[in-house]
Amino acid sequence: MGWAIALHGGAGDIPKDMPPELREPREASLRYCLQTAVDALKAQKSPLDVVEIVRELENNPYFNAGRGSVLTSNGTVEMEACIMDGNTKNCGAVSGLTTVVNAISLARLVMEKTPHIYLAFEGAEAFAREQGVETTDSSHFITPRNIERLKQAKEANKVQVDYNTRPIPKDDKTPAPSGDSQLGTVGCVAVDSFGHLAAATSTGGLVNKMVGRIGDTPVIGAGTYANKLCAVSATGQGEAIIRATVARDVAALMEYKGLSLKEAADYVIEESAPKGTTGLIAVSATGEVTMPFNTTGMFRACATEDGHTELAIW
Numbered sequence: 001m002g003w004a005i006a007l008h009g010g011a012g013d014i015p016k017d018m019p020p021e022l023r024e025p026r027e028a029s030l031r032y033c034l035q036t037a038v039d040a041l042k043a044q045k046s047p048l049d050v051v052e053i054v055r056e057l058e059n060n061p062y063f064n065a066g067r068g069s070v071l072t073s074n075g076t077v078e079m080e081a082c083i084m085d086g087n088t089k090n091c092g093a094v095s096g097l098t099t100v101v102n103a104i105s106l107a108r109l110v111m112e113k114t115p116h117i118y119l120a121f122e123g124a125e126a127f128a129r130e131q132g133v134e135t136t137d138s139s140h141f142i143t144p145r146n147i148e149r150l151k152q153a154k155e156a157n158k159v160q161v162d163y164n165t166r167p168i169p170k171d172d173k174t175p176a177p178s179g180d181s182q183l184g185t186v187g188c189v190a191v192d193s194f195g196h197l198a199a200a201t202s203t204g205g206l207v208n209k210m211v212g213r214i215g216d217t218p219v220i221g222a223g224t225y226a227n228k229l230c231a232v233s234a235t236g237q238g239e240a241i242i243r244a245t246v247a248r249d250v251a252a253l254m255e256y257k258g259l260s261l262k263e264a265a266d267y268v269i270e271e272s273a274p275k276g277t278t279g280l281i282a283v284s285a286t287g288e289v290t291m292p293f294n295t296t297g298m299f300r301a302c303a304t305e306d307g308h309t310e311l312a313i314w
Contacts, residue, residue, distance in 0.1 A: 002287040002305030003041040003193050005050065007033055009063050009299030010184040011235045011279025014313055016297075023313070025062045030301040031311055033057060037190065038303050047198035047231075048085055050190040054104045054200045057186035061143050064184025066102060069141050069204025071150040072211050077141040079204050081107045082218040086197030086226030086285075093218035096121035099135040100128045104202045107218070109133065118218065146207075153208040185217060187233030187281060189226070193305070195285040199224050199231035199247075206238070216241035221248030229254045229285055230261055236278035236295060244272040250282055261288040269294050 009026050033053050040050045058066025069077040081103035084091035092111025095118070100106050109131050110119050119127055128135060153159070185203035201224045203217045215238030216223035223234045225247035232247035241247075246268055253264035261284040269278060269292040279293030281300060289308075291300045301311040 001193065001195055001285075003191060004283045004287045004289045004302070004304040005034065005037045005041060005190045006188070006281035006283055006289050006291055006302040007037070007053075007057075007300065008185075008187045008233060008235050008279065008281045008291070009057065010186070011293045011295045011298035013276075013295065014297035014299075016314060022062065025060070026299055027311060027313075029057060029060045029062065030299060033188075034301045034303055034309070034311070037188065041190065041192060044192070047190040047192050047196050048083065048108070050192075051083065051188040051198045051200035052104055052108060054081070054186055054188050054202050055102045058102050058104060058202055061145070062184070063186050064204045065186045065202040066204075067141060068143060068146070068184060070184070070207040071142065071146050072205070072213075073154075073208050074211050075142070075147070075150060076211065077138060077204055078209075078211070078213075079103045079141070079202070080214065080218045081200070081202035082220065082224040083107045083111060083200040084198065084220065084224055084226040084231070085111070086199070086228055086231050089227060091117055091220055091224075093118040093220065093224075094120065094124045095214050095218050096212070097124055097128075098138045098141075099125060101134040101136055101140075104200050106131075106133055107200075117220065120214070141204075149207050159206055159208050185235040187224075187235060189231040189233050189281050189283045191231065191283045191285060191287060195228075197226045197228070197231040197283065197285060199226040199233050201233045201235075215239075216246070221245050223247060225251055227251050227255075230264075230282050232265075232280055232282040234278060234280040235298065236273070236293075240274050240277040244268070244278070246273055246278060246280060250280070254284075262290045265290045265292050
């Protein structure tokens with residue numbers, strides 16, 4: 001048994017000719033967060049504290065969470081996040097945030113300071129103000145890159161999936177997938193040396209989504225789940241992940257079928273989730289790590305106590 005950590009920065013149709021100026025900042029942020037999380041695990045920080053490293057990814061405008069959240073059809077942001085403690089199954093989730101700088105930290109406060117699991121929209125914003133968490137004007141989250149991406153998506157009449165990695169031709173008539181495989185949803189899963197697990201996921205949703213749409217990220221058992229066996233954070237097309245209850249199915253296959261973490265995760269990605277829609281990161285109570293996906297690629301990184309480290313896209 002040993003500690004392990006995994007991070008993702010979104011799965012989707014990641015072109016192998018992705019420009020370095022878009023690829024490298026994501027890789028650098030994942031590398032930094034991985035090292036920070038490893039240091040925290042070595043210092044015997046709790047898995048919940050470790051997975052809250054997602055805050056750093058929310059602050060990076062190159063990911064679709066927090067600062068870099070993509071825009072709704074009205075040109076606004078509606079951020080969502082979820083955090084879960086595997087040892088107790090305590091969890092917290094938020095949706096529809098427009099001013100909260102770090103959605104993942106508000107989700108943790110929902111878990112720790114309320115009798116509820118899920119707060120959304122005006123209620124979640126009011127709770128944030130009551131708790132004194134950092135907020136800012138919503139214009140902080142509306143970046144020039146995402147304004148342009150929304151414009152392109154509207155011109156193509158699409159709910160856009162792979163934002164800011166390549167242009168959308170104005171005459172592009174190909175059908176757009178319905179989901180949020182936006183190369184930016186961020187997540188972290190961790191297990192400490194005692195086998196305690198936690199998971200966290202955060203996102204801005206999908207480009208040109210309807211106002212009020214909620215994806216898989218804050219739905220317990222879909223985009224985020226942790227119990228005493230494993231911790232899972234999913235990314236991809238939200239509607240597909242919700243239908244397949246991706247994160248919970250990994251745990252269920254381990255619990256009821258006796259599958260290993262890798263076997264369970266591979267089955268869900270290959271058999272349950274439609275091809276081209278889903279990726280996930282997961283760790284087990286015994287320190288295993290797996291990061292499968294059925295999309296073109298997934299920004300991901302991991303490290304384990306035995307010295308294994310990995311940072312990859314395709």
